[in-house]
Each structure stands twice: as structure tokens, then as C-alpha cells.
Amino acid sequence: MTDIARLVHNVDQQGFAELDKIGLNGQRDQGLVCTLISRDLSGSDDLCVSWGRILPGQHHLCHHHPDASEFYVVISGTPLVHLGDTEYRARPGDGIYIPRGTRHGLTNDGDTAVDLVVGVSKPADWQFVPDE
Template identity: 40%
Template sequence: MSRMYRTTLADVPHVQGLKRADGWVDMQVQFLIDKKTAGADHVVGWTVLRPGASHECHRHRNCDEFFIVLEGEGHIITDTGLEPSRKGDVVYSPRGCWHGFDNTSDRDVVLVWGWMGAGSIADSGYETPGRSEEGGP
């Protein structure tokens, strides 16, 4: 039988163990819905990037990703360089597409995001350019 899963942002702990060496630079990340909590084959997340924080260039071999900028501004990392981004932007990165986000402002950036097709980091096929067979942009 299918069951609804419900949580609230205040009850979801920050993800622990995200390493700077893997591109997670001073980020506060929460997995609101994922395989572990809801048995889902996707992840819905919430991220706060303080000024100077970054989710450096990375990709997911096994899932697509989207994010929506709810607050703040910065730069989207693309395979061709940096592009300005601000509140209201909606970005879609299909599996295998290199991407990231830098908060280059003096205010927090808040993102809601999702991985379609993977319920965990391990399932997503997460990799950074230095740890990729193809090298990255």
C-alpha cells in the first residue's frame, strides 16, 4: 500500500559528512525527501549557501537535477563558464551534465532542488572533475 510522507524543514537534520574535497564548500544541505526517509527513488533537497559558499562543478551519471533559486543571487557553473543567477531562476541539468553554483553575493542563497531517478548520493552517480573518467569542463 502506498503511503504519503510528510515532514517539515525544521525537523530535517543537515546532511553530515559532505566534504570540501568533493565540491561541497560551506553548504548547509537537507534531504527533505529521499530513499532513506520516504523510500523514494528521488531526492528533494533544501540548501543554504552562505556568502562565499559553493557547490563546485560536479555531475550525476544516474539522475537528472533541477534547482530553483528561492533567495539571493550568484553564478551557475556550466560547462562553458559562469552565468549570473538570481531569485526565481529554475535550472535543469540532465544526467551527465556538469553544473554547480557559487554564491558570489553578500547574502545567503537558498535553493530547493531535486534529483530525479536517484534516492541518495550514492545512487546519483555523483562525481567531480578530479574524480571522473572524463575529466569535466
Template identity: 85%
Template sequence: MHAGRGSTATVNIDRLVHNVHEQGFAALDKVGINGQHDQGLVSTLISRDLSGSDDLCVSWGRILPGQHHLCHHHPDASEFYVVLSGTPIVHLGNSTYRAKPGDGIYIPRGTTHGITNDGDETVELIVGVSKPADWQFVPDE
């Protein structure tokens, strides 16, 4: 290893590597403006608490057929989605977009966004947020 290019310190692999199939999923728990419940599942893979990350959070998201991830925004963080399967409607600002597997979608800080799975296939996606934890979720519906 070249000097200044990294560390040869011992790392805790158990803290740095997490597997979605071993961790499982938790239901989204946010509430909308009129008391409606956010829908979908999430498995956090990289975060401040899990990995010691100081700059990002990465999760595996799952939106089942008929579910809607509430439109919301983050005033303090940007976000991205990478669609792995399914063809959800992605709400971005005042536009909608029919996503497909392989799409990378960037959501700038403050932009309203959400997902509707109006299809018969489960939507699987990788979700990243530019903060490791404690970002604000502000419902827009």
C-alpha cells in the same frame, strides 16, 4: 474517489512529510579532485530512506556567502535547482549564469554544474535529483 485514480489505503504522514525547520541542515561532505572540500548545507526532504521514494530526491540547499559547491556531474541522474533567495553564480558546462530568485535550472545527466555564492546574502534553493538515492557524484574540479 474514482476507481483507478488513487488509493484509499492508510498512509504514514510521518514518513511522507518532512520539514526543513524541524530537521535542520547537514554540511555537504564531498571532496574535490585536489582534496578541496565541498561547501554548503543540505536538508533532505524527500528520498528513498525518508519517504520511500523510488524515483526522486528533493532537498533544501543553503550556500552561505563566500561558499562554493564544487563543480561536478552525475552520470546516472539529472538534477534541478529552484533559487529561492540570493543571486549565485551557477556553473553549467563551460558557461556561467547569474541566477536570481524564482529561477528554475535544469541540469541534464552528465552536465558539469556547481554554485558559487559571491554575494552577501545566503543562497537558498530547492534541489531535486531524478534518483531517490545513491546517485554518483563525480568531481570535475
């Protein structure tokens, strides 16, 4: 029998948590995350998927993952995406692939929240290496 309670999770029921990473100069990572698929939550052995929210004025620290690739799908807002040595103005509907080891981060310099789906190619325990 399929365990729907383990396989299906809703952002409104799970709720958001504040990002908890620290940058190279002691600055706090900013934004909210709600994990929807992971090893612990869903039994996934190959990916982690979350709903991210970056509020106006917040900055998700530039960092990289030496052991995992990542993607963003922008649902709402127009964040400034820091990707390698480039900055890109994203818009709703953009899918952004971040290869393993690539420096990346987000800045919400707009007036509305940025919502995005975030996926990582490991179910848990990937490394977050701050680059700022």
C-alpha cells in the same frame, strides 16, 4: 491509512548537514543540505528533493552525475551557477535543469545566503563525480 509522518518533512525539523564531498585536489565541498524526500526518508523510488543553502563566500564544487539529472529552483540570493562551459547569474524564481552528465556547481559571491530547492532524478545512491 496514509503515513503523513513518513511523507511530510520540514526543513526546520530535519535540520541542515554540511556537504561532505571532496574535490580533485582535496578541497572540501561547501554548503548545507537538508533532505526532504528520499528513498530512506520517504520511501521514494524515483526522486530525491532537498533544501540547499550556500552561505556567502562558499562554493559548491563543480561536478556531474553520470546516472541522474538534477534541478535547482532558486528561492533567495543570486548565485553564480556553473553550467557546462557557461556561467549564469541566477536570481530568485529561476528554475535550472541540469541534464545527466552536465558539469555544474554554485558559487555564492554575494552577501546573503543562497537558498534553493534541489531535485535529483534518483531517490538515492547517484554518483557525484568531481570536475574540479
